[in-house]
Amino acid sequence: xxxxxxxxxxxxxxxxxxxxxxxxxxxxxxxxxxxxxxxxxxxxxxxxxxxxxxxxxxxxxxxxxxxxxxxxxxxxxxxxxxxxxxxxxxxxxxxxxxxxxxxxxxxxxxxxxxxxxxxxxxxxxxxxxxxxxxxxxxxxxxxxxxxxxxxxxxxxxxxxxxxxxxxxxxxxxxxxxxxxxxxxxxxxxxxxxxxxxxxxxxxxxxxxxxxxxxxxxxxxxxxxxxxxxxxxxxxxxxxxxxxxxxxxxxxxxxxxxxxxxxxxxxxxxxxxxxxxxxxxxxxxxxxxxxxxxxxxxxxxxxxxxxxxxxxxxxxxxxxxxxxxxxxxxxxxxxxxxxxxxxxxxxxxxxxxxxxxxxxxxxxxxxxxxxxxxxxxxxxxxxxxxxxxxxxxxxxxxxxxxxxxxxxxxxxxxxxxxxxxxxxxxxxxxxxxxxxxxxxxxxxxxxxxxxxxxxxxxxxxxxxxxxxxxxxxx
Numbered sequence: 204x205x206x207x208x209x210x211x212x213x214x215x216x217x218x219x220x221x222x223x224x225x226x227x228x229x230x231x232x233x234x235x236x237x238x239x240x241x242x243x244x245x246x247x248x249x250x251x252x253x254x255x256x257x258x259x260x261x262x263x264x265x266x267x268x269x270x271x272x273x274x275x276x277x278x279x280x281x282x283x284x285x286x287x288x289x290x291x292x293x294x295x296x297x298x299x300x301x302x303x304x305x306x307x308x309x310x311x312x313x314x315x316x317x318x319x320x321x322x323x324x325x326x327x328x329x330x331x332x333x334x335x336x337x338x339x340x341x342x343x344x345x346x347x348x349x350x351x352x353x354x355x356x357x358x359x360x361x362x363x364x365x366x367x368x369x370x371x372x373x374x375x376x377x378x379x380x381x382x383x384x385x386x387x388x389x390x391x392x393x394x395x396x397x398x399x400x401x402x403x404x405x406x407x408x409x410x411x412x413x414x415x416x417x418x419x420x421x422x423x424x425x426x427x428x429x430x431x432x433x434x435x436x437x438x439x440x441x442x443x444x445x446x447x448x449x450x451x452x453x454x455x456x457x458x459x460x461x462x463x464x465x466x467x468x469x470x471x472x473x474x475x476x477x478x479x480x481x482x483x484x485x486x487x488x489x490x491x492x493x494x495x496x497x498x499x500x501x502x503x504x505x506x507x508x509x510x511x512x513x514x515x516x517x518x519x520x521x522x523x524x525x526x527x528x529x530x531x532x533x534x535x536x537x538x539x540x541x542x543x544x545x546x547x548x549x550x551x552x553x554x555x556x557x558x559x560x561x562x563x564x565x566x567x568x569x570x571x572x573x574x575x576x577x578x579x580x581x582x583x584x585x586x587x588x589x590x591x592x593x594x595x596x597x598x599x600x601x602x603x604x605x606x607x608x609x610x611x612x613x614x615x616x617x618x619x620x621x622x623x624x625x626x627x628x629x630x631x632x633x634x635x636x637x638x639x640x641x642x643x644x645x646x647x648x649x650x651x652x653x654x655x656x657x658x659x660x661x662x663x664x665x666x667x668x669x670x671x672x673x674x675x676x
Contacts, residue, residue: 208234209315210307212300213675219295224303225675226289226312227320232276234310235289238262239274248289253278261291261303269306270299284320285327318672322665325657332657332668333361336611339672340423345467345474349423352608360607361614364412365655368405368621372649375401379642395632398641402628405648409622412607416615419608421506421596425467425474429501431529432511433521437539440579441511442466442479470589473596478505499528507533507592514538514547514576518555526556535573535591542578549574613668617654624648 208228214221226235236248241259251257256275260268273292282288293303308314316322318339325335337356344350356362375398382389430438445468464479480498502508508529512522538547552574573591577584609615624647631640653659 208312209319210234210304210312211315211320211675212304213290213320214295214300216297216300218297222293222295222300223675224291224293224300224307225315225320226291226307227282227284227286227315227323228312229287230311231287231289232278234307234312235274235276235291237310238306239272239291248274248276251276253281261293261306263306264309269302270294272303280327280329283329284323285329286323315675316670317674318669318676321672321676322669325665325669331362332660332665333365333611333614333655334359335657336613336668337361338676340610342673342676345423345425346469349474349610352419352422352610355607356610361609362656364408364607365652368408369649369652371401371405372645372652376642376645376649379638379645383638391638394638395635395641399629399632402625402632406622406625406629409618409625412609412618413615413622415607416609416612416618418596419610420612421473422608423610425476426592426596427478427504427506428475428509429478429480429498429505429507430509430511431480431498431502431525433513433519433525436511436513437537437577437579438479438509438511439464441509441537441539441577442477444579444582444585445470445475445477471593473593475507475592502528502532505532507535507595510534510536511539512536512547512552513540514545515540515543517546518551522555533595535575535588535595537575537577537584537588539577539579541576542581542583614655617651620654621648621651624651 206229208226208230210224210226213223213225232249236246238261239248239259240246240262241257248257254275254277256273258273259271261270261272262268270293275290275292277283277288277290279286291303291307293299304314321330321335321338324330325332330338334357337353340353341350341357344353378389378394379391382391382394430441432438442464446466466477466479468475468477478501480501510525510529512518536552538545538549538552573595575584575588575591577588609618624644627644628641628648631644650659657665
């Protein structure tokens with residue numbers, strides 16, 4: 204790792220009240236000292252104590268004042284990076300921030316790479332890799348629950364579990380190796396039975412973490428939600444109600460929406476990545492046909508389908524086509540225009556589904572979907588609709604508890620590898636394999652878990668992870 208002094212603008216590159224330039228490294232204080240004077244026009248930054256903040260001016264080499272600033276000093280090892288760190292709080296104009304940054308670079312620092320401050324915190328041992336990744340998750344949080352989960356991970360919720368599991372696995376590895384090296388003093392009699400129980404316990408704990416990963420992804424990234432239905436059934440009206448403004452054009456003319464419309468919506472703390480699609484029907488219109496094809500594609504990638512039906516008119520072959528497309532998806536069916544004379548009832552809908560699936564679809568559909576009566580013009584059924592989404596994906600009421608969610612897909616893959624290795628340990632015991640076979644798979648599980656906290660990871664992957672960070676963090 205390069206240990207030279209780095210600098211970056213840590214606030215957004217947009218005009219604002221305050222901007223921050225961060226400097227870290229062996230020469231951070233001397234670099235800042237060379238460009239800063241106090242209100243008596245003296246250069247004395249190198250005399251200040253750690254964790255203090257001081258008023259003064261950033262000056263050019265000839266003494267010309269550039270900006271009035273507050274400058275803070277954090278000396279190693281008690282800083283974010285465990286190196287000397289200086290932060291210059293200046294005015295937040297884009298030009299002035301870049302001007303000060305240029306002066307800092309001229310004084311001897313170099314421009315930091317994306318995520319390099321946090322990378323140094325990791326490489327210097329202040330945080331492990333899971334905590335480092337939690338920093339970026341906090342920055343990119345889309346809702347309160349994603350934020351709370353990321354904060355817990357930054358405080359070590361995932362690290363503690365992973366380290367505890369590795370400790371238990373390492374004990375078993377050490378026991379086997381010691382017994383094989385010194386069979387006269389350490390017996391492996393009855394050990395396979397005890398190891399099987401321990402492997403079962405570890406598998407259960409890993410499985411619980413893996414089970415949280417799907418909820419964790421939705422918590423972090425949002426629920427990919429696609430609104431489908433025939434033209435002019437109320438899809439765009441639903442989107443507008445949820446967004447709270449007229450995002451989609453609503454008319455009496457069928458086929459108004461010809462392409463997909465995307466919008467991110469927060470409902471009671473849950474993020475929905477909403478996609479309003481073109482009405483699905485057989486059409487000769489070239490542009491509308493392209494929109495229908497795009498709608499079919501996004502349906503395949505959706506976590507949730509909102510299927511809007513005009514309950515005031517009979518269903519037709521377009522509805523049959525849609526139901527076949529969404530047969531294996533989580534679905535909420537909205538029987539819209541229920542304030543008019545209703546033609547499509549719940550029983551009629553189940554009857555249609557049964558005809559398509561060639562069986563009684565009521566029980567199977569209720570496992571994956573819900574039916575709600577709505578009226579977009581009167582905004583009826585929307586509250587129950589939102590409640591239903593929460594129940595389908597996050598088991599009803601959401602609360603801040605001690606539950607640990609796996610929100611990082613890299614962590615999920617490592618947990619999956621560890622789980623499969625522990626299953627192999629159990630299989631080797633059941634097959635009465637020699638004890639050294641147990642060690643191989645235990646070591647594999649131990650290494651997989653180490654990937655999460657960064658103890659079993661290559662430099663290339665470390666660089667890739669931190670390259671996703673924003674500049675100045």
